[in-house]
Amino acid sequence: MNLFSLNPYTFRIFLFWGFVNLLSAYGTYLYYEYLSFRTIDTLDLFLLFFFSILFLHLSYGFCIALFGFILEWRGGDPLACKIDPKELDAVNLEKTPVAVVIPIYNEDTSAVYERISKMYLEITKEHGTQGFDFFILSDTNKISVWIKEEKSYIDLLKETNGSGRIYYRRRKINTNGKSGNISDFCRRFGKNYRYMIVLDADSYMTGKGMSLLAKKMETETSIGILQTNPIIHRTETFFQKIFQKSQSLYSKYYLTGANYWQLYSASFWGHNAIIRLEPFIEHCALPKLPKLGAIGGKILSHDTIEAALMRRSGYTVRFSLDDLGSFEEYPPSWIESLQRDQRWCQGNIQHFWFLGANELNFQSKISILLGIFSYLSSAFWLIFIGLSAYLYLSDLRFFRLAFSSESFDIIFRQVYLGKAMQLQIITLSLLFFPKFLAFGTEFLRRNTKAKERGQLLFFFLSETIISFLMAPTNMLRHVQFVLYTLIGKKVIWKNQNRNISNGLSWKLSFTSFGFPLLMGCLSAIFLYRLETQLFYWTSPIWFSWILSPLVARLTSLSSFTSRETRDQTESRGMTxxxxxxxxxxxxxxxxxxxxxxxxxxxxxxxxxxxxxxxxxxxxxxxxxxxxxxxxxxxxxxxxxxxxxxxxxxxxxxxxxxxxxxxxxxx
Structure with a gap:
């Protein structure tokens, strides 16, 4: 036996993170060489610190994609959680009670109940009326939506003949939001069920998929949580379609690579997953955080912590990349996506309290740290860019005073800026090489038709341009979210707007992105007057800020229906x-x-x-x-x-x- 077969878990961690750290160390060394072109001072040390952390984060993203590509090319990960319908066909679920819970909060009642009806009829066709019970857990506080939910529930029972199998319960006080809703269900009804399939209001899962999840849990009793990979569906806006295609092209490589090192401590997203209820109820109750502004109190993002607690209890958390008929919707516009990011930002930063917990394993702590840094990195990037610009101006002034025009051109422009360009190329390569690799793999696939190649090329160019334009604005907004969290500005968890079929108005686009627009204009004017070289070098950043209202408006479009039609349709709702x-x-x-x-x-x-x-x-x-x-x-x-x-x-x-x-x- 080789080392891999003896201890695959430890081997994978050392191999993956060893590669990440080697790559990060190489990039940090190159940056040190760039700084040591002249005497290193305190500012340089600050820059080296920020760069080392940021490059480590970039190296991690590059490595999970690279490992994912290697595994996919070799036929998949041999230790991945495979769900084979043929192997599970003989498993009997007749005496296995499963609860399918759908927490809702001021949602589009018709759409939610339509999905529940379809799922219930599918699972009934798959298993009869025994085993799977559906629970609609409402936290709705709008009276008009509340009444519609009750009326639609009666219609749902008539339509599906699901009396005694489909339940509706509304909480009078929605304490702790979604996590409190799930916790309340577990307290009241959890002891009656072996497994719980958790779905979001916009989630959908086929009856066969739910059945396979329950069968997999029956055969592998060590699994505490089994997360599926929900596919984005029901896309209408250009924003949704871009991310749907992006998911289909890139996500399998990134998820396979992440799953390589996480293995038995995989990601849990809080929905489209099945949970073993007994250990979940016993070990995964969320603790109360100390009262400390927005980073204290109730935990806003519960899934990562629940996965860590489940892992601590001795059960595994697995992630399946198999197609199980698991679906979810995506925010229809950039504004809704950023609103969701703000909630996640505060929730992830709250998780820092758990980094010092001795009982949590290495993978769980790394997952928590990555979640925190996914938003904190934006603040690091903004600080790094600002300090780098100051260093550039300081060095420029020094070289102009110290050298003649001919020497200045050789030393500063060719050597100094040459090293800076080398670093920039390496950084951009880490960001974009996985995308080019995924695109090239799909584009050159033998069975891909010429028309499909054209569509793929159009998407790739569109997605690259849109991502390039959105990234600097996302960075600026994420910095805002981090600051709001640190100063104690709490986020109220609201229901997501899932329907803007006629796009954002120009007024809303400019109102929502007024700050990035202003920052972009001021930055461009200031840098142009200060130093034209820096003006052009930073143009991707301030140009993105200026264009952000336009990008938000155009990506939200799905049709050219007039605004009046939308407003009239919306006004027909019950007051x-x-x-x-x-x-x-x-x-x-x-x-x-x-x-x-x-x-x-x-x-x-x-x-x-x-x-x-x-x-x-x-x-x-x-x-x-x-x-x-x-x-x-x-x-x-x-x-x-x-x-x-x-x-x-x-x-x-x-x-x-x-x-x-x-x-x-x-």
Whole structure:
């Protein structure tokens, strides 16, 4: 036996990170040579420090792509988590209880329920009505969406005949967001199930895929979490299509390379994954962080920490690259993508508390550190660029004073700038070589037709240009997010806007990217007056900032439908007032709402009297006469609702507020 077969886990870590560090050391040495062209001072040491960390990060990204290419060319990773339908065909899931949970929060109810209906019917066709239960876990706080969820749930049960298998539960108070919602489910219902498949509101998974996940967990009892690779689907905007194609072309190499060294401590993304519930409930409860502004309190990004805790408990966290019919949607525009990044930025920075935990293994800590640095690196890059520009101007002034014009041209322009150009080429190679390699591999594939090659070339050029234009602006915005987090500005986790079928307005584009635009204009003017060479050298950065509103607008387009059409369509939605009217007036909606409410045995006689008075006031003076809090109090009370409903149908129109009279039931 060789070393690989004896200890593959340790071997892979040493091989991968050894290669990363060798490459990083080489780049750092070249930069040291560049700085040592003259006497090294304190500023140079700062620059060397920042460069060494940034180049290490670049080397990591390059190496996971390189290792991924090598493994793919050799036929795949022999130790990867393979899910073979033929091998799992004999596994019986008849007595294996699986919960499929879908947390939702003010989502497009029709789209979410349509996906749930399709998934339930597929899994029923695959396994019958036994084994898989679906849970719609709502944290919705908009009354109009809440009522639509309840109405659509009844329709869903009729459509699928899923009574007793599809459940809807809405929390009155959405403590700790999505993680709190999942935690609440585990506390109340987790003991009834062996596995939990977690989906996002925009997720979709085929019945066969869910079945294979459960079978794989049955055969490999050491797996605690099994993450799938969800494919981006339902793309409408150019922004979505670019990232969908980018995923199909590049992601398998990067994910294969990352999985090479992570192996049994793989990534967990918090959705489109299956979890073994018993150890998850016992070991993965999220701790409370110390109260320290935005980096304390509740954990905003829970998935990485849950994976680390699962690994600490002795179970593995695996990642499967097999096609399991796992899908997700992508943010429709650059603005939505950055809003999501801001939430992830704060959540990832919070994870620094866990770096000192002795119980977590090396891979888990490295994953946490990489997550933190994925946003902190932007601040490092901005500082490095600023210090480099200052160093360039300082050296330029020195060489102009120290040498004649002929010597200056030889020493500064040819030697000094030559070394700088060499470093820039190496850095850009680490960034773009994996992309060129992936493109070349696909482009030169034998069975690729001429038309497909043309489409691939168009995508590659478009994606390269768009990524090149977006990167400096992303860097600037990520620096903002890091600063907001450090000064204590907390992010409120909101539902994602998943539909901008007519694109962003020019006003919203310029409003959202006004700061990068201003920074770009000021930087260009300042640098042009200061030093034209630096002006041209930094042009990719400030030019990107200037073009950011235009890029945001154009990439959000999917059609040329007029803005008026979109606004009219959006205005047809049910208002909060209309939703309340439906609950209180429509017997069918009232019955559905009452059916899905829990009895509250702790309501005292005094509380009931208070609710009765509130119901009488709403009837006599209209909804506008009471606060939103009081309305919600009434809507959450079976006793209060029953009292209002009884009064409403017994009271003549002259004794009601005018807002209740002459209204048709929506």
């Amino acid at each position: 909060e007032s209309e939703a309340i009217q439906q609950i209180l007036m429509d017997p069918l909606v009232f019955g559905n709402h009452l059916f899905m409410m829990r009895d509250r045995p702790k309501e005292t006689d005094r509380t009931k009297q208070s609710l009765e008075k509130l119901a009488e006031e709403v009837l006599a003076n209209g909804i506008a006469s009471v606060s939103e809090r009081e309305i919600r109090r009434l809507l959450h009370s079976r006793h209060g609702l029953k009292h209002f409903h009884s009064l409403f149908w017994k009271t003549n129109s002259h004794s009601k507020h005018s807002s209740w009279n002459g209204r048709s039931i929506p």
